[in-house]
Amino acid sequence: MDARSYLFAVTYTAIFVNIVIALYGIFVRPHIMKKIIALSIFGDSTYVYAIIIGFRKAEPYPVIPIMTTWEPAPEYVKNFVAKAVDPLPPALVLTAVVIGLAVMLFLVFLSIQAYRVFGTLDIRKIIRMRG
Amino acid sequence: MSQLYELIPYIVMAVSALASTVAVYLAIVERDLIKAVLYSAIQSTFYALLFYLLMVPDIVLVYVPVAVGLLSAVFIFAIKKTEKYEEVAGIPKTASAIILVLVTVFTLIAGWLLIQSHAITFEIFPSADARALAKWFLNTTLASKEWWIRTFSAMSPEAVTAIVWDYRGLDTYFETSVMYLAIIGALAIARYFEIPKKEYKEESMGMSIVGKTATKILVPMIIVVAISIGLHGHLTPGGGFQGGVTAAVAVSLMIFIFSVYFAVRYFKIYTAILLRIIGLIGIALAATIAILIALATGYHGFIFQNQPKPITPLEVGLPYEIGGNLISGTLLIFNASEFLAVFMGFAILFLLLSVPEESIMEVIRGEIE
Numbered sequence: 001m002d003a004r005s006y007l008f009a010v011t012y013t014a015i016f017v018n019i020v021i022a023l024y025g026i027f028v029r030p031h032i033m034k035k036i037i038a039l040s041i042f043g044d045s046t047y048v049y050a051i052i053i054g055f056r057k058a059e060p061y062p063v064i065p066i067m068t069t070w071e072p073a074p075e076y077v078k079n080f081v082a083k084a085v086d087p088l089p090p091a092l093v094l095t096a097v098v099i100g101l102a103v104m105l106f107l108v109f110l111s112i113q114a115y116r117v118f119g120t121l122d123i124r125k126i127i128r129m130r131g
Numbered sequence: 132m133s134q135l136y137e138l139i140p141y142i143v144m145a146v147s148a149l150a151s152t153v154a155v156y157l158a159i160v161e162r163d164l165i166k167a168v169l170y171s172a173i174q175s176t177f178y179a180l181l182f183y184l185l186m187v188p189d190i191v192l193v194y195v196p197v198a199v200g201l202l203s204a205v206f207i208f209a210i211k212k213t214e215k216y217e218e219v220a221g222i223p224k225t226a227s228a229i230i231l232v233l234v235t236v237f238t239l240i241a242g243w244l245l246i247q248s249h250a251i252t253f254e255i256f257p258s259a260d261a262r263a264l265a266k267w268f269l270n271t272t273l274a275s276k277e278w279w280i281r282t283f284s285a286m287s288p289e290a291v292t293a294i295v296w297d298y299r300g301l302d303t304y305f306e307t308s309v310m311y312l313a314i315i316g317a318l319a320i321a322r323y324f325e326i327p328k329k330e331y332k333e334e335s336m337g338m339s340i341v342g343k344t345a346t347k348i349l350v351p352m353i354i355v356v357a358i359s360i361g362l363h364g365h366l367t368p369g370g371g372f373q374g375g376v377t378a379a380v381a382v383s384l385m386i387f388i389f390s391v392y393f394a395v396r397y398f399k400i401y402t403a404i405l406l407r408i409i410g411l412i413g414i415a416l417a418a419t420i421a422i423l424i425a426l427a428t429g430y431h432g433f434i435f436q437n438q439p440k441p442i443t444p445l446e447v448g449l450p451y452e453i454g455g456n457l458i459s460g461t462l463l464i465f466n467a468s469e470f471l472a473v474f475m476g477f478a479i480l481f482l483l484l485s486v487p488e489e490s491i492m493e494v495i496r497g498e499i500e
Contacts, residue, residue, distance in 0.1 A: 003138060003141075004138065004141050007138070007141040007142060007144065007145040008141060008144070008145075010145040010148065010149070011144050011145050011148040011181070014145070014148035014149050014151065014152045015148060015151075016238060016242055017152050017155075018151060018152055018155045018174075019238050020231075020234055020235050020238050021152075021155050021156055021159050022155060022159070023234040023237070023238065024159065024227075024230065024231050024234050025158075025159040027230045027234065028222060028226075028227045028230055028231075029159065029217065029219075029222075030217070030218065030219070030222065031164070031214070031217040031218070033164055033206065033209065033210055033213065033214075033217075034159075034164065034167060034217055036206070037158060037164075037167055037168065037171050037206065038158075038159060040171065040198070040202060041155055041158065041159075041171060041174060044174075044175065044178055044194075044198060047178075047190070047194075048178060048181055048182070048185075049245070051181075051182060051185045051187055051190065052185065053245075054185075054187075054265070055185050055186070056258055056259060056260065056261050057258065057259040058259065060137050061137070061140060061186075062186050063186065064186050064187070064188055064368070065186075065268075065269060065272075065289075065290040065291060066188075066288055066289050066290065066291075066367065066368065067272070067273050067288035067289075067290075068288070069288070070273060070288055070457050072273060077270060080269060081261075081266055081269045081270055084261075084269050084290070085185070085186045085187065085261075086261055086262060086265035087265065087268055087269065087272075087290035087291050087293075087294055088262075088264065088265060088268065088294060089187075090187040090189050090190050090291045091189075091291050091294035091295045091299065092302075093187075093190055094189055094190060094193055094291065094295060094370075094372055094373075095295065095302070095303055095306040095307075095372065096306075097190070097193050097194055097197050097198075097372075098193060098197065098310065098372045098375075098376060098473060099306050099309050099310050099313070100197075101197045101201060101202060101376070101477075102309075102310040102313040102314060102476065102477075102480070103309075103313050104202060104205075105205060105313070105317065105477075105480045105484070106313045106314075106316050106317050108205055108206070108209045108484070109316075109317045109320055109321070109480075109483070109484070110320070111209065111213070112209055112212055112213060112484075113320055115212070115213040115214070116491065116492070116495055117495075120214070121213050121214055122214075122217075122218055124221070
């Protein structure tokens with residue numbers, strides 16, 4: 001196995017462990033704010049996976065999917081296509097990050113409102129109040 | 132030696148991924164919620180480094196303000212308003228162990244499916260070949276002289292912005308409406324909340340003089356950088372989303388470092404809603420501008436059409452350059468409008484979040500009675 005592949009596998013596995021820990025936090029930890037923090041970590045880890053799908057191996061290193069000239073010659077385009085990473089995952093993750101922030105802020109709003117009504121954010125105490 | 136030099140990005144990638152795992156673990160087990168937010172911000176910093184090394188500068192520009200700046204600020208603000216500590220006594224040990232096993236199995240299945248779908252292969256890892264769709268996008272994003280490429284081209288050197296607003300523009304349009312709905316939901320929860328009319332006092336409100344002076348220098352610079360990122364979206368990494376969240380950082384600085392009474396001097400909630408609606412109208416206009424021109428002139432046009440298609444001479448579209456400046460047709464209008472919509476959307480949310488608790492309690496008491 002190539003050293004680069006090995007290091008890339010380490011990255012892949014570390015993000016995998018992050019997803020496991022974040023999901024554990026969502027299901028087990030009782031405080032609502034902690035659940036929201038874990039949810040944001042889980043979302044970010046899935047974004048990293050989406051970006052990893054678009055990554056590729058190029059010599060010596062891939063380039064960003066942005067041309068540096070605006071009247072490209074055919075050889076330039078050929079070289080660019082052979083080296084640039086996939087531009088589709090960043091385009092999807094880009095909107096997902098911003099919409100994710102709006103949804104997170106909405107969740108924070110809801111939990112502050114729950115605190116105003118219930119006086120606590122511990123999910124076990126809220127369940128005991130039955131509504 | 133040169134081999135080692137080529138390995139450096141991959142080594143940094145692996146090390147920052149491992150460090151982010153440590154930060155995630157600390158963020159989840161920490162009882163003090165403020166500290167948990169700080170650990171999560173550290174994790175976000177390492178992720179930003181990962182995104183940079185994975186060669187996606189667009190995501191770095193949007194991810195750093197969102198995850199390191201805005202989200203951490205909002206979490207700390209919410210935690211200060213509610214509880215500071217998490218009660219951990221009484222979590223059943225066996226149940227949490229079972230959940231951990233279930234979660235691990237679920238994630239293993241998901242990762243295995245990812246490998247099975249040939250999105251990632253372990254033999255050559257990462258793959259040296261790009262997907263056919265990616266090659267097509269990279270080939271057509273900025274056309275040379277050939278007419279068959281010009282037919283599909285967005286005429287922008289920035290492939291990501293071209294996909295966001297041209298190739299998959301309808302996607303982005305509906306994602307923007309999802310964001311709009313989230314903000315409408317927050318506005319509906321806070322329907323009678325109002326920022327009380329109070330004079331801003333320099334000496335008694337906000338943080339110390341050091342923070343205030345630094346912020347006074349920083350805020351104009353942040354706004355300028357944000358506008359630059361937003362309006363150059365079709366040329367360099369950036370665009371409306373990135374510029375909008377960067378500008379929202381300036382609003383959050385003004386609210387959290389000075390106070391909300393200082394921020395409402397410059398814009399009120401209703402002004403922000405109005406500007407946001409102007410941004411959304413701009414997006415709708417840019418989406419339909421080709422068809423409007425076509426209706427006025429008697430030619431053909433489509434929704435979300437950017438460039439005129441040379442294959443059918445009866446079609447209209449926007450020019451990709453004006454006087455030698457590349458504007459990529461509708462992409463510039465889309466970026467400017469989205470900048471306004473995102474900026475003002477988050478400004479509304481921050482203003483609502485910073486309404487003082489006493490005036491909210493009065494509203495809630497009034498609703499109950």
